[in-house]
Amino acid sequence: MGGKASGRPCLGRAKRNRRFEVNGLLKTDGKSILWSVAALLLLLSIGVPLLNVLTIALLMVPYVVLYTTLSKRMFAAHLIPVWLIVYLVAGPAPLIVGLFFLVPSIVMGHYYRTGKPVRSRMTAVLVSLVAIVLLELVLFDLVLDLSVIGALQDQLRSAASRVASEGVMKDLWTADMVDQLVDSTVQVIPQALLLSAFLLTAVAQYGSRIALRAYGLHPAGMPPAREWRVPRILVTYYLIALLLQLIVPAGDSSFLTTAVANLVPLLRFVFTVQTIGFFFFLAHQKRWPKGVPAFIGFLVLLFPPLSLIGVLDAAFPIRKSFQKP
Template structure:
């Protein structure tokens, strides 16, 4: 853990990512990558040296024209889960525990941010998004686009469903940010000679069988909820069912990677099948069956 050229290089990368926050289109890529240099620096430096690298980075980003407070706020937001990930790496924690901790940290920070904006600044970010969507859809309707079939009720329904799906979107974005950071940080830390546990191979991906029970219960309960219901249960199921369906899609991918591993298929075959699984969500049923029953035992080599 020395103050060396590699650490300075990663500090420079962190600064460039912060400065690129204000660049349209590029900022989405920046958000996906911003945690990586923070993780690398925290995992390879002492806490004092980490601060010696990070503080100047944020100060420069704050005073550079075109960057400013917005970039710093976003950077600080992702700095916290990056420290959590780096701390787990230093302690050699299993990858599942690391990713869970980082995922929960991002979600917790997002909720705190929403509460702070609403309670301190009097700004509801969800309400702002809702108003903008209503204005946008209202403008489309006023211009005569689909005027025969598009009504104010349609606008309200779309806005309501979008707002209700925010928890699902937050969870997916948090998972994506965590997965990207874990994947890239692990490879970057290999350059420092640090061995970081990785994800298990795709053919070993398995979900707990209890998730099948939760999924079936959610589907049955959803059948008895009337259309237009705005209760907490309805919103919870609106987010839970698609997330579980996606999880079982991943399980189905793991099943076909398992088959490829057992049968000696060419590497592109399970990848192509995985793409098909993503395109056709009903095929997640394969993952449900794989999780519920010991199907893989029938294909194991003896």
């Protein structure tokens, strides 16, 4: 969100960057070996049910730390043996997952090394994650003749057929109802993709910043919650999306319908975050106990209509009326 990034830049100038790379070439300490072992253990745990969710969330952290603290040559020297062991022990599936997160991790590490602002860093990583997913979908379709979305639709229809055949609410599972369920699920895939990419980026950002402190590095983090602001232009986009939602037919399967179906909840989530930031700002000005804005933020997440406060906060300078003279 908006606001100035706090903290010292990680490696803001070319001179520091060159010196850092030289140190990485000359010395591989025990910390980098431990992070390589961490990457190995995370990759091997991908096949463990339930634990693999945590694994996916944390997998970028060792990659980012290694890329930030080592030269490119030493980074490759640490990861290639890890990938070979994973392939020999667990097969290609964990290796594919590990390679999937390689590019976003390099992007984040590069932004750490060059001292770029946190907003630019997180945006670049999020975009790289989404781009890789889209590229894989295209490659599956062109090379393997496999449509992932089509396969998902088939699975949903099969599940609905099994439920209907077992007599569970049989009258409800009509052909039209199943088609509506499938279309609605497919329409929210972009929204789910963006939110997942955002969460992965946020976890990697938070975890890698903590880890890099052990190296004496202090990359800029997110601004305090009270400084979270979104561009005012998003209010206009939100109003347009709401208007289109009223105009576009609900049963339409066009691109515009899919775009609106994803854009409205995404922008609502953005303004929910803005609302939380507003209450943290208010708590800071009024010197409320720290637990008060956190509790209010929890309530805001439970009741999405409260995101209207964030819309008003972004559209009008209402924070000025609460600022101390």
